[in-house]
Amino acid sequence: xxxxxxxxxxxxxxxxxxxxxxxxxxxxxxxxxxxxxxxxxxxxxxxxxxxxxxxxxxxxxxxxxxxxxxxxxxxxxxxxxxxxxxxxxxxxxxxxxxxxxxxxxxxxxxxxxxxxxxxxxxxxxxxxxxxxxxxxxxxxxxxxxxxxxxxxxxxxxxxxxxxxxxxxxxxxxxxxxxxxxxxxxxxxxxxxxxxxxxxxxxxxxxxxxxxxxxxxxxxxxxxxxxxxxxxxxxxxxxxxxxxxxxxxxxxxxxxxxxxxxxxxxxxxxx
Numbered sequence: 690x691x692x693x694x695x696x697x698x699x700x701x702x703x704x705x706x707x708x709x710x711x712x713x714x715x716x717x718x719x720x721x722x723x724x725x726x727x728x729x730x731x732x733x734x735x736x737x738x739x740x741x742x743x744x745x746x747x748x749x750x751x752x753x754x755x756x757x758x759x760x761x762x763x764x765x766x767x768x769x770x771x772x773x774x775x776x777x778x779x780x781x782x783x784x785x786x787x788x789x790x791x792x793x794x795x796x797x798x799x800x801x802x803x804x805x806x807x808x809x810x811x812x813x814x815x816x817x818x819x820x821x822x823x824x825x826x827x828x829x830x831x832x833x834x835x836x837x838x839x840x841x842x843x844x845x846x847x848x849x850x851x852x853x854x855x856x857x858x859x860x861x862x863x864x865x866x867x868x869x870x871x872x873x874x875x876x877x878x879x880x881x882x883x884x885x886x887x888x889x890x891x892x893x894x895x896x897x898x899x900x901x902x903x904x905x906x907x908x909x910x911x912x913x914x915x916x917x918x919x920x921x922x923x924x925x926x927x928x929x930x931x932x933x934x935x936x937x938x939x940x941x942x943x944x945x946x947x948x949x950x951x952x953x954x955x956x957x958x959x
Contacts, residue, residue: 699721701717702715702717705803707766707799708795708802709766709788709790709796711767711769712767714766716762716764716806717741717751717762718760718761719755719761720760721754721757721760724759725759726814727814728811728814729754729759729760730807730816730817730818730847731750731762732764732800733765734824734934735796735822735823735870736787736788737821737822739765740765746934746935749944753951762803767791768787769787770786770787773787785871796823797827804831804847816847818847818849819851819853820850820851821853822854822855823855828850829885830881831846832889833884833887833888833889835889849891850888850892850893851894851896852912855909856905856909857904860903860905885917888917890918891918892918893916894926894954895913895923895924895925896950896953897928898931898932899927899929899931900938900939901931901933902932903933924953924957931943
């Protein structure tokens with residue numbers, strides 16, 4: 690993992706080898722003033738971004754985690770272009786220009802490369818992975834493949850998993866609209882059919898917004914039901930009024946959604 694920049698005393702940027710487009714996976718860490726030792730790897734959803742720009746939700750989330758003593762690591766996967774802001778509300782053009790031709794296997798490998806890179810600079814420290822939507826699927830996939838990344842003692846990665854807005858299958862109209870898009874078009878064929886039964890992790894927390902427009906509550910609860918973790922170590926929280934992205938509550942931007950989730954995590958895993 691190549692360190693490329695130190696923006697300020699507590700923010701560090703790295704480059705990791707990627708699979709597609711610019712062949713770069715960009716990683717940013719935000720070091721807490723009083724670290725508790727836990728490293729939290731943050732994974733964005735499909736066709737999305739995770740960086741420290743002012744309006745990126747992961748910038749806020751990293752601050753909330755850092756304030757609690759966690760060390761957040763933002764992972765942004767490889768793509769052809771990164772100027773999302775230039776496309777405004779033209780999401781279809783952004784997806785086409787940035788991700789056309791990319792497969793789920795490539796997206797997943799980007800993340801696995803990042804996990805091992807982060808592990809190499811945080812030896813013997815507990816690593817949790819928090820994935821949003823498709824990022825949640827990849828977090829579970831990482832736990833099912835018993836990644837080790839050369840860690841001493843052969844301990845698997847991650848130790849714990851957090852997923853937000855991740856379900857087994859989307860609403861029918863969403864499936865019809867989205868499953869032909871880059872990355873998603875190869876998801877069904879490239880993901881291991883027995884993935885959930887192979888998960889090795891100490892615990893799982895799942896969040897669903899009550900206004901999630903992509904996955905039903907039944908679909909999200911289905912992940913917990915099927916994943917092979919003891920029932921006492923699986924936790925499900927409904928965030929009232931939150932949408933699929935956890936950016937808005939009842940249609941209005943609400944940064945307290947992120948704070949609410951971090952509070953649940955801190956209370957559940959002390």
